[in-house]
Amino acid sequence: MKAVIAEDLVKTYNKGSVRALDGLNLDVEEGTVLGVLGPNGAGKTTTVRILATLLAPDSGRATVGGIDVLKHPDEVRKIIGLSGQYAAVDETLTGWDNLIMFGRLYHLSAKEAKVRAIELLEQFSLSEAAKRPIRTYSGGMRRRLDLAASLIIRPKVLFLDEPTTGLDPRGRQDMWGVIDELVKGGVTLLLTTQYLEEADHLADEIAVIDHGKVIARGTSDSLKKQVGGERLEIVVENENLQATKEIVAKVSGSAVNVDEGLRQISAPVTTGSKALIEAAKLLDEKGIHPLDIGLKRPSLDDVFLSLTGHVAEEKTDENLETATGRKKGKK
Amino acid sequence: MMNAISDALIITKRQLLQLARVPEVLIFSTIQPVMFVLLFRYVFGGSIDTGQPGGYVQLLMPGIFVQTVAFTLAATAVGLSADMQKGLIDRFRSLPISRSAVVFGRTLGDGVLNIVVLAVMGLTGFLVGWRPTSGALNVFLGFVFLFVFGFAMSWVGVLIGLSVREERVAQNVTFIAVFPLTFLSNAFAPTTGMPKALQYFAEWNPVSTMVAGCRELFGLKNEFGATAGSFPSENPLLMSIIYMILIMAIFVPLSVRKYNNAAKK
Numbered sequence: 001m002k003a004v005i006a007e008d009l010v011k012t013y014n015k016g017s018v019r020a021l022d023g024l025n026l027d028v029e030e031g032t033v034l035g036v037l038g039p040n041g042a043g044k045t046t047t048v049r050i051l052a053t054l055l056a057p058d059s060g061r062a063t064v065g066g067i068d069v070l071k072h073p074d075e076v077r078k079i080i081g082l083s084g085q086y087a088a089v090d091e092t093l094t095g096w097d098n099l100i101m102f103g104r105l106y107h108l109s110a111k112e113a114k115v116r117a118i119e120l121l122e123q124f125s126l127s128e129a130a131k132r133p134i135r136t137y138s139g140g141m142r143r144r145l146d147l148a149a150s151l152i153i154r155p156k157v158l159f160l161d162e163p164t165t166g167l168d169p170r171g172r173q174d175m176w177g178v179i180d181e182l183v184k185g186g187v188t189l190l191l192t193t194q195y196l197e198e199a200d201h202l203a204d205e206i207a208v209i210d211h212g213k214v215i216a217r218g219t220s221d222s223l224k225k226q227v228g229g230e231r232l233e234i235v236v237e238n239e240n241l242q243a244t245k246e247i248v249a250k251v252s253g254s255a256v257n258v259d260e261g262l263r264q265i266s267a268p269v270t271t272g273s274k275a276l277i278e279a280a281k282l283l284d285e286k287g288i289h290p291l292d293i294g295l296k297r298p299s300l301d302d303v304f305l306s307l308t309g310h311v312a313e314e315k316t317d318e319n320l321e322t323a324t325g326r327k328k329g330k331k
Numbered sequence: 332m333m334n335a336i337s338d339a340l341i342i343t344k345r346q347l348l349q350l351a352r353v354p355e356v357l358i359f360s361t362i363q364p365v366m367f368v369l370l371f372r373y374v375f376g377g378s379i380d381t382g383q384p385g386g387y388v389q390l391l392m393p394g395i396f397v398q399t400v401a402f403t404l405a406a407t408a409v410g411l412s413a414d415m416q417k418g419l420i421d422r423f424r425s426l427p428i429s430r431s432a433v434v435f436g437r438t439l440g441d442g443v444l445n446i447v448v449l450a451v452m453g454l455t456g457f458l459v460g461w462r463p464t465s466g467a468l469n470v471f472l473g474f475v476f477l478f479v480f481g482f483a484m485s486w487v488g489v490l491i492g493l494s495v496r497e498e499r500v501a502q503n504v505t506f507i508a509v510f511p512l513t514f515l516s517n518a519f520a521p522t523t524g525m526p527k528a529l530q531y532f533a534e535w536n537p538v539s540t541m542v543a544g545c546r547e548l549f550g551l552k553n554e555f556g557a558t559a560g561s562f563p564s565e566n567p568l569l570m571s572i573i574y575m576i577l578i579m580a581i582f583v584p585l586s587v588r589k590y591n592n593a594a595k596k
Contacts, residue, residue: 052425077427088418092349101348104341105426107334133352149422 001066003157003188004028004051009060011046011212020046021057022212028157028205033189035203037196037300043212044192045085048161051190052082065156081150085162088146091135095126095145098134102149120148124178140171144178151182158182160191164198176201196300206300210308220300227298227306232275233266234283235292241265244290247282251275269295335429342423342436346410347443360406361448364399365455371395371519372459379520385462392456393473393545394518397538399452400445400481401513405505407441407488412501415493420593431587438485445481449474465550473548476571480541483578489586493593517553518542534561537574543567 004027011021021043028034036044049055051062053073062069065079089098099120103113121127124144134142143163150158163179164172179202183189193199199206200220208216208223216223232252236244241258244265249256252267252275259266269275276295283290350357368391376387411434414420423433453461453474463470488505495501515529516522516538522530533539543553544567553567563570 049421054421054424074427077425080425082422082425084418084421088422090345090349090419091417092352093345094352097345097348097352101341101345102422102426105338105423105428105432107427 001030002027002063003030004034004062004064004190006047006051006062007060009047009050009057009062011043011050011055011057019212021050021060024060024209024213026207026214026217028188028190030188031186032204033183033191033202035199035206036190036192036209037194037199037206037304038192038209039194042209044194044209045161046212047209048082048084048159048190048192052080052159053077054082078153079156081153081155081158083143083147083150083158083160083163085165089134089142089149092133094131094133095121095137096130098145098149099152103152106153108152116152120151123181124148138171139167140174143167143171143175147175147178155187157188157190160189162192162194164193164195172198196304200300208304208307216303216307223300223303224298227303230269230272230295230297231266232269232279233264233292233294233296234279234290235262235264236288236290238263240288243286244283244288247279247286251279251282263291266296335432335435338428338432339436339439342433343440343443346437346440350444357444357447360444361451364395364448364452367395367398368392368452368455368459375519386460388456388460389462389549389551390546391519392453392461393549393551394516394542395456396449396452396477396545397480397541398513398518399448400477401484401509401538402505403441403445403481404484404488404491404509405502406444407437407485408492408495408501408505409498410441411437411489411492412495412498415593416497420493420590424591424593430591434486434489434586434590438482438489441485441488442478442482445478449477463549463551465548469548469550473545476541476545476548476568479575480537480571483575483582486579486582486586490582490589493586493589512536513538516542535563537571537578539563540567540570540574544571 006024006026009021009024010019012019024043024047026034026036026047036047038044046055050057051064051069053069053076056070064076067075067079069076089095090101093101096117099117100113103116104110108116117130118127121130124147126141126145126148129137129141134145137145147160147163160179164175167175176198179189179191183202189202191199191202193202203220205217205219206223207214216226218226232248234244234248238260241260241263245256245258248265248267252269254268256265256267258264272295276293280290280293283293371391372388376391379387411420414423420433463473465473491504491508492501495504515525515533516536517533518538522533522539525533540563543564546553547568553564
């Protein structure tokens with residue numbers, strides 16, 4: 001059963017001059033996590049806004065939990081949770097005030113709202129901060145409270161729009177932990193991210209979108225395979241470069257790439273760990289001790305680069321810098 | 332329907348909670364009108380001859396009440412604009428609540444704030460010599476009138492707040508709109524001194540009809556607006572009611588629609 005279906009969604013802005021979505025198709029199997037991966041401006045947020053009933057597409061259709069988003073938005077709102085890129089909670093109020101307010105807006109009784117607020121504050125390690133105004137919270141705490149607010153009614157389908165954008169590495173780790181727990185609890189999750197690592201970590205399946213379209217779809221592994229198989233990479237001392245090159249050529253049977261600067265020799269292999277063991281054995285016979293040896297699978301950055309011809313843009317965190325070495329400051 | 336009202340009241344309650352959490356907001360939004368009362372009373376009061384018993388303050392108080400509630404428009408616009416920028420409107424719109432609850436709750440909340448402000452201003456007015464002579468019922472009716480006018484203006488603020496890109500714009504736009512409206516009126520000085528075209532505008536200005544109406548309800552002849560013998564200055568209460576109905580008939584549906592299509596700019 002598909003928990004989310006989007007068919008041929010088109011959304012244009014500025015009288016058609018900007019095509020935010022250009023025939024987007026995707027679906028999410030119940031109880032799974034779909035990571036929607038793409039650079040800024042690819043159409044991620046527009047997709048979420050349409051699915052969460054905030055925005056009507058120019059054309060196309062969408063269902064959430066089997067309910068038509070355009071025809072019965074009120075029914076959809078009863079089964080979804082939305083947590084956006086910006087922590088959408090009232091900063092003047094305390095965490096407690098916020099959860100009670102949203103609980104009441106979900107039509108819980110005063111008592112139910114209180115019980116649920118206590119549970120959620122506990123679950124998200126915010127009990128101690130409950131009576132403090134949100135503006136005193138750290139970025140990570142705000143996001144957790146925002147997420148808690150979207151879980152008040154235990155939604156069937158949860159939309160998280162860039163849940164860790166702007167968080168420091170610690171905050172991101174915490175958030176991942178929290179999301180992992182939710183997924184174990186069986187929620188269907190559609191998550192957008194511009195962090196390749198995040199999609200890899202959290203999602204069962206990844207849809208790569210660019211210019212308003214899904215350009216690739218699959219598990220992290222299958223996407224990596226799509227880009228190319230594994231490569232054997234060996235780093236050795238300078239004097240062993242030539243001998244190692246010959247060994248790698250023999251194991252691989254394909255063209256060998258030598259990077260003298262890195263003292264690295266690499267070549268595509270098809271036999272996986274077998275090739276690795278064989279190469280290690282041959283090196284050992286020659287008395288060569290590699291500084292590093294391994295099988296490298298393409299990163300999601302490689303996937304993105306080969307699919308779109310450009311790297312994922314607007315990196316906001318240096319820890320997630322891509323293998324392509326492209327560097328951008330914090331935004 | 333019941334849900335629509337209870338949802339709106341939750342939003343109103345949120346606004347009151349905000350005031351409880353940050354009382355400075357209430358304090359300063361009260362200080363400003365009180366300051367206006369004192370400034371106008373003592374700066375202009377001495378030089379404007381009203382020809383009526385009790386002096387300028389009798390005419391001033393209705394004027395300044397109306398000016399203050401007219402500015403509800405700004406408060407509503409700024410508040411909603413801030414909610415929009417912070418993504419709160421998105422969250423509210425993703426909830427299974429009535430489509431008018433958030434804007435209705437907001438205008439109601441700003442109305443409640445007006446009650447507090449009007450009470451403090453009335454008290455200040457009393458301390459500096461304001462004495463309505465029309466009896467408790469009429470005075471009460473006068474305040475009801477002011478409350479409803481503020482509520483109507485608040486709906487104009489909803490549309491502005493949801494249409495502009497950020498809070499500061501909301502602030503500027505509303506001030507530019509409301510200041511001329513309150514000064515091109517009979518609120519603080521007779522309209523007779525104005526150029527003819529402005530006199531005509533001032534005559535029909537809803538602020539003028541409101542001020543004139545309140546002066547009547549507080550037991551005062553409206554000297555400041557009775558120049559041309561025109562319909563609005565002869566029937567200020569009726570005209571004010573028509574204006575309030577008109578404003579709401581136009582801006583309530585527009586605002587609710589705007590909210591339902593609201594998108595962060």
